[in-house]
Every structure is written in C-alpha cells, then in structure tokens.
Amino acid sequence: MTTHRIALIPGDGIGQEVTPAACAILDTVGKRHGYELTYDTFDWSCARYRNVGAMMPGDGLDQIRHHDAIFLGAVGDPAVPDHVSLWGLLIPIRRQFQQYVNLRPIRVFDGVPSPVRAATSEVDFVVVRENVEGEYSEIGGRMNRGFPSEMAVQEAVFTRAGVTRIVDYAFTLAQGRRQHVTSATKSNGIVHTMPFWDEVVAERAGGFPDIAWTQEHIDALCAKVVLDPARFDVFVASNLFGDILSDLAAAVAGSIGMAPAANLNPERDFPSMFEPVHGSAPDIAGQGVANPVGAVWTGAMMLRHLGHTEAADEIEQAIASVFAKTNLRTRDLGGTATTAQFVDALLDILP
Amino acid sequence: MTTHRIALIPGDGIGQEVTPAACAILDTVGKRHGYELTYDTFDWSCARYRNVGAMMPGDGLDQIRHHDAIFLGAVGDPAVPDHVSLWGLLIPIRRQFQQYVNLRPIRVFDGVPSPVRAATSEVDFVVVRENVEGEYSEIGGRMNRGFPSEMAVQEAVFTRAGVTRIVDYAFTLAQGRRQHVTSATKSNGIVHTMPFWDEVVAERAGGFPDIAWTQEHIDALCAKVVLDPARFDVFVASNLFGDILSDLAAAVAGSIGMAPAANLNPERDFPSMFEPVHGSAPDIAGQGVANPVGAVWTGAMMLRHLGHTEAADEIEQAIASVFAKTNLRTRDLGGTATTAQFVDALLDILP
C-alpha cells in the first residue's frame, strides 16, 4: 500500500461539493490499486478571506510544500475581487511551485450533446498551456490616475527557458499520442513576443522529427476549434492563449463543468496542483447539483501524476461509460441528476 | 449626383476577384440612389513588394489621404513575412489615419449552415474592436538573442483617451440597436491594463443609463459565443480580444468569407478603410470561386459611412435574400457556385 499525502483545498461554492465527490471515487479505486490518499484539509478560500482577511496564512505555501500533490476545488466569490481571490492563492501556488505546465485535456463523450455540430467522440485533444510567464505578468502599472493623460501598461514577458520547456513538454506528450502539435501564435499582430515564441517552437520542433506540427494565429485557431475540432491533437500555447483555447474547447465538449486541469511542476521539485477548469459557481452552490466530472477527471489526472496510470484510466473509462450507458445528466448538461446520483453511477460502473 | 473618390486597393489573391465583384454591385445600386463612385486603383500588395521591394510607395499615405474612403480587398502572400505585408500597409493605414474603431457585424443568414447548433437567424451582433493601441504595440524588444538568458517583452498600452473613445462609440452604437453592451476583459489574469479597461468602461457606462451592460472574461466569452450567440448585441473589446472574438464569430456565422469590416476614423479627419475579414486565400485565388459576400457587405458598410443608408440596407437585404431564396453557395459554404454566379444573383434580386 503506497500512501500519498494530499493537500486538500475545497475552496468556495461548489468546490465544497465536488471535491468530496471526487475523493470518494479516488479512495474507492485506491483499494483495488494499492494506494491510499491521506488528506490534510485547508480552509483557504474567499470565505476565509471574509473572516480573517487573507485567502491563506502568511506561511501557507510552506504548509503544503512537502505534500505529494494539491487538490483544489474552486475559489471565487462575487464579493471578493479577483486580485484577492486569485492572486492571493491560485497564482502564487502556480508560480512559487513552478507549475509551468497547465494541462487541459478535452474529450467529447458519446452521449453528451455538444453545441458544435462537428464535435463527435473523435474529438480528443489536450491544451498544453504555459502557466507562469507570458501575458500574465506582474510587470506594469498606471500613471496619471484619473487625468486625461492616464495610461496603463503591462509587459508580456517570454523567456527562452520558459518557452523551451513548455514546447518540449508538448512535443514529448505528442509522441505518446497522435504525433501532432499545433502552436498558437499571433505574430502578425504582436510583433516582439510572438515571433520569438514562433522561433523557439520551430527550433525545438527540429529535435522531434517524428512530430508533425503547424502554427496558427489565435483568431483563426478559435474559428477552427469550432469548425473542425477533431483535427487537433496537442496544442501548445502561451498563458493567455491557452486560457482562451481551453475554455472554448470545454464549451465545445459540452460543458465547462466537465473540463479537468493539472498545474504541473514536471521536475517534481514542488507539488503539482490539480484543479478543475470550472469556478465556484455561486448560482448553484449548496444545491448538490454541480457536475462532478470536472473534479473527478481532475482527480484521475492527479493519480496519473502519482504513478497510478491504470486507476486513472479506469476512472476516465467510467465517466465515458456513465454517459454512454445511462441518461444521468447534471443541470449544466440539461438534465436533472444530482452530484450524488452521478457519483453513485460512477461507483456502480467502476469494476 | 454625389461623387465619392475611392482609393481602391485590390491587393493579393482573391482580393483581385472580390473587389471588382463588390464594385459592380455598389455602382449598380448607385444609379438608383444618386451617387457615383470614382476609383483610383493602387497596386499596393505583396506582388508589388516582390517586384519593387515595398508594399506601397514611401509617400503612399499622402496619395490616399484626401480620398473619401479606402476600399481594400486582401493582402498576404505565403512568401512574404507578415511584418512586411501587414506592418508595411494595413497597420500603418489603421494607425496613421487614426481608424481607431474596427467594426465587425455578424449575422447568421437563413439558409446558411452554421457550425454551431444554437446559431439561428436571431444572431445579429457587432464587435467594436479598438484598432490602434492595446496589445498590438510597437513597444518591446528582445535581448540576449540565441543565449539561454534570451527574453522578449512586449508592452500592451492602454490610454484613457483611447479606451474612452472606443467605449463611447460602442455604447452610442448600442443606443440605435438592442441597448446592450458586453465588454471583453481579462482583469483576473492581466492585472494592470485590464482593470484599467474595466474602470473606464464602468465610468463611461454611467453616461448611458439606457444601456444594459456586462463584462466577461475573454475565455468565458468565447465559450458563450458558441453556447448562446443570440444573447449578444454589441461587444466592446481591445485590439487582441476584438480580433479573436470577430474571427470566432465569423466562424459561427458560417464562413469567414462572409464577414465584413470597417476601420473607421469617426471624426473624419482621415479616410476610413473598408476591408473584409478574410485574407488573400492563395489556395483558391485565380479560380473565380471566392465568396464575394465579405467584400460586398464591406462595400455596403462603406456606403453607410458615406451617407447612403438606404443603398446599404438594400445590399444587405439582397445578400439575405439570395441565401433565403436560392441554393447558390460558394465553396466555403459547401457549394459549387462561382463568384460571378453569386454576384449575378445579387444583381437579379436588387430592386
């Protein structure tokens, strides 16, 4: 029996509902696969901020630095500004633990209605998003506040080290998939950073002669994701473009409630963080109707990272089976199933 | 008879085919509406660059500065780098003539198949894109080329003057439409420039109490354009976000070959430029099969700018009628109609 210590941060809203749902499944599957997860639960959240004035304690990062992984539900609250909720928790974890890969797989499951006609169950791609530099930078500011001459600037920063490692990650991933990489760019409009991105992609691609690759401007790429989603295998994209592509792709897959994500530190110098793409969804929080698939699938990605590939495969297979074999659909998919009913169906179907 | 002097730049590829098609229609309609267009044709293009080493002459902007409008087909050639073709022609025209509004209307015509299930003929919105500042800036650069420490930076620049005028334009436009504005932001990730954008939007919105408005992060917004396109009326967006939204929306409308665009200098200190969203499409150039709708509709926008509202309405109505009443579809829409056949159908249907 291998034991893994997990830092569990349920967070706000439906985060409180989908993390226990996911943990129930991870634990059940663990019994057959010889692992046990022990959870240290942290109340870091907007709720905490409203009580004590901080999303996490001052030494928060030190408290979770030695865990094997971080499992996070969702953070956000309409009454708490984003710069507090995100830049006080999510972004510092991503950056201080050098989780420079944000991995977002997309599949269209048989039985799940897609808003896009061309989206069949052949759609199976993954967005490899750079997660610690690029357009989301701390560098910039404002001057002449409130005056006609006021302006704001923000510096996008791309380093050779940063672009190289994300590109290498994407191309290596493609080797184990369908050997195709699509790089998102906008070098025709953004003329300093994006041509640099393109150059590094082209250079690194030279080291992967078995991988076919193309580059597309982000505007045209968004159009193609809607017109012909099945053509893609692995995307590699900057922080901003990866964010846009993965939300769009989650919509194509039927609901943002199903999209999983991993924030990976591939070198394992620090723990990686696993957090579904969806937010805290205050409008449906507390009703037990959230779609648990995003969190469950995210949990499967955590198992994969911890070395339990077969357990992860089993869970992903179970998700596909519930959609293919039952009519259970949560509200985001137009159904009436509860979170608990969906989880029970997963537990029933798991071997 | 009013006469308007048009600077005509057919450009490259299908630009050479769709501009004459559009001009034929504008001229015919003019006979009934009491205007005449006189064209000065300029060979500015990648073809020119390959012959003489420049997209346009050194005094190019001066040659067209006093025209009533600029009508441009498309520029681009796979053998000519973007920084030459775009930053040597398109971008200087946009900037030097302070065409700070890029206006991109989207409609889903009855009879045109959309890749998106929810896209019905109720979809009718317009993207108001900031066109001269923001993420597309000349400011930035690279250091330590080729070394491990290499980096590239690019400064996004937003001024109070620049954001104010585009926001005012969008809100004023919404007054004559369905009184709704959606502002595209990403202030949760891009923490200097986008919160500034949000603040200016909120301030200016105060002056338009009759307009309902919301703001959405660009990632979620792209998802919503696919999930529920009919809910939108007027978008206001930065240079980059407007570019992304309008390409995505053009795909939702069925084909990028149908999307029109106007680069407007609302103060009329300089000529405005009218150019369809599509590119030069070298793969189909010279075959007479390009969709002329993007250019024809763009021409209608030019007429509207020149004061010929009824003529513009008539042309837009004719486009809708050809789709509703005939089976003529160009190749981009899965049909076999030629450019000429489609133009003939438009001429037949025009009063």
Ligand SMILES: CC(C)[C@H](C(=O)O)[C@@H](O)C(=O)O
């Ligand atoms: C060609 C390119 C610079 C341009 C842009 O992004 O502005 C194009 O995509 C457009 O939308 O007109």
Ligand SMILES: CC(C)[C@H](C(=O)O)[C@@H](O)C(=O)O
């Ligand atoms: C919350 C926000 C900062 C975040 C991002 O853009 O990174 C979110 O959209 C995501 O994709 O995880």
